[in-house]
Amino acid sequence: MLKLLKYEFYNMFRNKWIVFYFLFFLILTASLFYFAKEPAKVVSTLLQIVILVVPLISLILGTIFMYDSRNFIELLLSQPIDRKKIYISKYLGTTISLSVGFILGVLIPYLYVLKNPDVKGEHILYFSLIISGAFMTFIFTAFAFFISTFFEDRVKGFGASILLWLYVTLIYDGIILFIIIYFREYPLEKPVLILSMLNPVDIARIFVILKLDMAALLGYTGTIFKQFFDTKLGTMTSLSVMVLWIVIPLITGLVKFSKKIFKQEVKMKKRIFVITMAISFSASGGITQEEIDSNPILKGKMLAKKCSWCHDINKNLVAPPFKVILERYKSVPENTLRKQFFEVIKNGSKGRWKEWMKENLKIKMGRLDSMYMPPQKEYYNDEEINLILDWLFSLKK
């Protein structure tokens, strides 16, 4: 398991997405510190962005990674490794890498600013921001993994991830707002508190806002929240609810994954099917069976498909092309040549083209001895050979 994790990290840290993610937060935080020198102000702006970006990126990258490694997971599954361990190490590899990218990106500018003695550090505030961000990474990657295990189809998986993101960041707050306005005559603090607990993004937001001394902005509800969250019970409850938000999707996904059926990816098969169809269609030039049956030359061409593994019409493959053969014997009358070719196709031949092959195919002398035209009598009867010859001689014209 540790080994799996080790390689998961190894692969992750070479992934350009993680580097972009890190650079995004680095540049963002650095520019925020450049404009607003005070850490408290930076945190309040950063919080709004973190709350939107971290769930979105965790969901999308989690889904991408899971779908992209489908085939590799299949390879690992055929090795003597427990399925659960594969899932967990993939999860830890993704979440830890994403968290490290986020934390370093946010932390480095802060530590740099702290070098200036005039700036007052806001360690607790900054710490709670980092904790919230890390928690959200773990929560939403767990959701992403659950979603991509659940949906076989990549497009559906992405759709579900985006919907979930819209729901937790926008729609859910809309619903709460609606409830507050609609029931404003009633004491709402406790229901709203409970409702907020049901959305991981809200918990993270409240968790940081209350440390910001901006609770007053939230009015009476804010005071109630502060009373609750400032107690040990409050902190413990919000932390354990966040842990639950990780554990529930993670375990559900894990159970689903242990029972999952790994078929060949459907799309891949379809694509191959289309390609094969296209090839066989173009090879036959889109001709129907009836046309082939009624035209002996076409029939010969179809039969000669096996010949085309070694003989092209014009190009040098591993045997002389048909046109070259015809050119070489052009002075021989067709009837004599026909008998000779018939014999060669039926019983094979060796040595006639040695010099030509040496010159044109750049084959070494030693290997030339092992190359010859094998007898085809096992594959074609006399009538079929004649059809092939009809087609072959038609190339002359």
Next chain:
Amino acid sequence: MVRVKNLYKRFGKFEVLKGISLELTKGKVTAILGPNGSGKTTLIKSILGLVIPTSGEIYVKGIDVRKSWNYRKFIGYMPQLAVFPENLTVRELINMLADIRKEGFNPNIKEEIVERFKLSEYMEKKIKNLSGGTKQKVSALITFMFDPEIYFLDEPTVGLDPVSSSFLKDLIKKQADRNRLVVLTSHIMSEVEEVADEIVFLLEGSIYITGSVEEIIKNSGEKNLERAIAKLMEKGYHA
């Protein structure tokens, strides 16, 4: 070595395997044949535990595959389409799998295959930069380097050049001589005729015919396996 008893598998309404029972013995190369969609890959994946059967029992060396995952240490599986983590180099991938699996890893076999497939120049290249044929060679390498007792090879020679393909076929035959069990699927009948001892022919999820290659050719009255199988398939469709 491998025993399958009354295996059924249903994907939704579609019944892919309809009561398959078979016993695979070591020292032989068994080819599972059948038209597209006859259940070949599903059968192999069920034995590997990648597909969970609707009902039926599978034992690998006496171990019930539903109750354990450890039996896979006896098995080497080469999938139809090999896909590996793209950012690793070939050497890293090999070291990683050797590190994770350990059991049976044989550096001598590895070296031999690397040499015969001429893979040494690709060892430091990233997997995403490899051609399809080279990926297939890497896939063969990581299947054979653990020297397993049981091989499952899903269309092993697809995409290989003639030299590599004949080396791989020799390697397959050698495993049977070393008393290993080899199971393969292929659509190239001349290749099957060359390497396989036994044939299991699937048609619409059931075993249509099984027997040795010679028996099947002899009973059909045809000249070679390709013709014999073509005849069987025609009969199967008209029956």
